[in-house]
Amino acid sequence: MALEDLYHEKQQEVLRYAWNNDFFMLINHGAKRSGKTKVDNDIFLSELQQVKERAKGVGVDNPQYILAGTSIGAVKRNVLNELENDYGLEINLDKFNTFNLFGVDVICFGHEKISHLKKIRGMTSFGAYINEGTMANEEVFDAIKSRCSGEGAKIVVDTNPDHPEHYIKKDYIDNPNIADFHWELEDNTYLSDRYIANIKASTPQGVFFKRNIKGLWVMAEGAIYENFNKDIHYISRHELAQKNIIRYWGGIDWGYAEGHAGVIVVVGEDDEGNYYLIEEHSREKEDIDYWVEVAQRMSKRYKGIYFYADTARTEHIDKMIAEGINVLYADKSGGSVLSGIELIESLYKTDRLFIVEDNVDRFKKEVYMYIWGPDGKPVDKYDNVLDALRYALYTELGDAGVIIYDI
Numbered sequence: 001m002a003l004e005d006l007y008h009e010k011q012q013e014v015l016r017y018a019w020n021n022d023f024f025m026l027i028n029h030g031a032k033r034s035g036k037t038k039v040d041n042d043i044f045l046s047e048l049q050q051v052k053e054r055a056k057g058v059g060v061d062n063p064q065y066i067l068a069g070t071s072i073g074a075v076k077r078n079v080l081n082e083l084e085n086d087y088g089l090e091i092n093l094d095k096f097n098t099f100n101l102f103g104v105d106v107i108c109f110g111h112e113k114i115s116h117l118k119k120i121r122g123m124t125s126f127g128a129y130i131n132e133g134t135m136a137n138e139e140v141f142d143a144i145k146s147r148c149s150g151e152g153a154k155i156v157v158d159t160n161p162d163h164p165e166h167y168i169k170k171d172y173i174d175n176p177n178i179a180d181f182h183w184e185l186e187d188n189t190y191l192s193d194r195y196i197a198n199i200k201a202s203t204p205q206g207v208f209f210k211r212n213i214k215g216l217w218v219m220a221e222g223a224i225y226e227n228f229n230k231d232i233h234y235i236s237r238h239e240l241a242q243k244n245i246i247r248y249w250g251g252i253d254w255g256y257a258e259g260h261a262g263v264i265v266v267v268g269e270d271d272e273g274n275y276y277l278i279e280e281h282s283r284e285k286e287d288i289d290y291w292v293e294v295a296q297r298m299s300k301r302y303k304g305i306y307f308y309a310d311t312a313r314t315e316h317i318d319k320m321i322a323e324g325i326n327v328l329y330a331d332k333s334g335g336s337v338l339s340g341i342e343l344i345e346s347l348y349k350t351d352r353l354f355i356v357e358d359n360v361d362r363f364k365k366e367v368y369m370y371i372w373g374p375d376g377k378p379v380d381k382y383d384n385v386l387d388a389l390r391y392a393l394y395t396e397l398g399d400a401g402v403i404i405y406d407i
Contacts, residue, residue, distance in 0.1 A: 010187040030183030030215025066128035070334030126150030133159035163376025204345035220372035227348040234357040251392030252309035330391035340394030
């Protein structure tokens with residue numbers, strides 16, 4: 001079977017480069033769902049098949065290779081599961097999160113935190129595959145690079161774009177000595193026209209569209225929830241009463257000090273797949289006993305409700321559980337902040353998220369004052385209700401909340 005039968009044109013271009021050039025680092029960056037991770041996974045496999053021979057040539061019988069992502073879960077989801085599905089491989093990690101393939105010991109670990117450095121300290125690697133590169137701690141990224149001193153070692157990086165001052169962009173992609181390929185969504189010619197149209201229609205305008213569709217490294221500017229429209233997304237209690245709400249759940253953001261309120265929100269979903277911020281409870285300088293009482297009232301009002309809570313205060317979560325409240329850990333994994341913001345923005349853009357105006361207070365200020373910082377991240381201010389809402393929606397829905405249709 002010819003290469004043209006398996007890969008679209010952009011994928012063929014990158015694979016031919018990877019197979020015919022002795023690069024040290026190759027970075028594939030750009031739009032989501034453009035097909036770049038598939039190529040990087042295949043380059044990773046082909047590299048492993050060559051490592052054993054290169055290592056043998058310098059007298060190394062048990063060569064090591066680095067495979068890193070934001071977490072072990074992300075490595076399994078983005079790389080290992082895909083390889084198993086595509087090629088029927090059976091990959092089982094041992095207690096050290098290592099597996100052997102083609103005679104090479106592949107060391108898997110997370111790269112998001114500086115504490116992950118201990119996993120590779122002192123090792124010599126014959127190459128590395130870094131998935132979700134922009135999420136990597138800069139010191140960890142540099143350490144991975146330094147460890148790749150084995151004969152013929154190559155580093156493959158897969159990443160979506162971030163802000164243009166990100167170290168991956170400035171120090172590596174803009175370095176003329178490093179190979180990089182930029183990907184757009186429409187490079188993936190295997191996607192149907194319907195799928196592409198729906199992805200474009202459901203992706204918020206501004207930074208998310210430029211990054212996720214065009215694959216551009218652009219700065220986020222101004223208000224974060226620019227697709228929120230008060231004339232559309234605020235509804236009254238009377239309008240809510242006309243909806244058939246089929247389930248309820250909530251979100252909790254812990255806070256105490258002035259300017260950083262504690263918050264509990266209640267979210268509902270109707271039978272048409274729309275979501276509602278039904279209640280907001282926000283107060284400063286209240287201890288956990290106050291929030292237990294609020295959650296207990298909500299539990300009585302909405303039978304079977306559960307809450308996704310900020311894991312910054314696990315002792316508060318334990319207290320609520322002890323008081324009979326159904327509380328779960330909110331998703332605060334790598335990338336969850338931006339992914340959660342993107343989810344909520346997509347719901348505003350497609351008019352699937354509504355706010356019961358009579359039942360919110362702090363939200364009315366935060367939705368306009370929550371802004372991007374110069375580092376491309378949200379400013380940690382005016383975000384208490386919005387964080388609680390994000391915990392509730394993103395932990396429950398994840399990517400399922402974004403309108404995505406057939407491939």
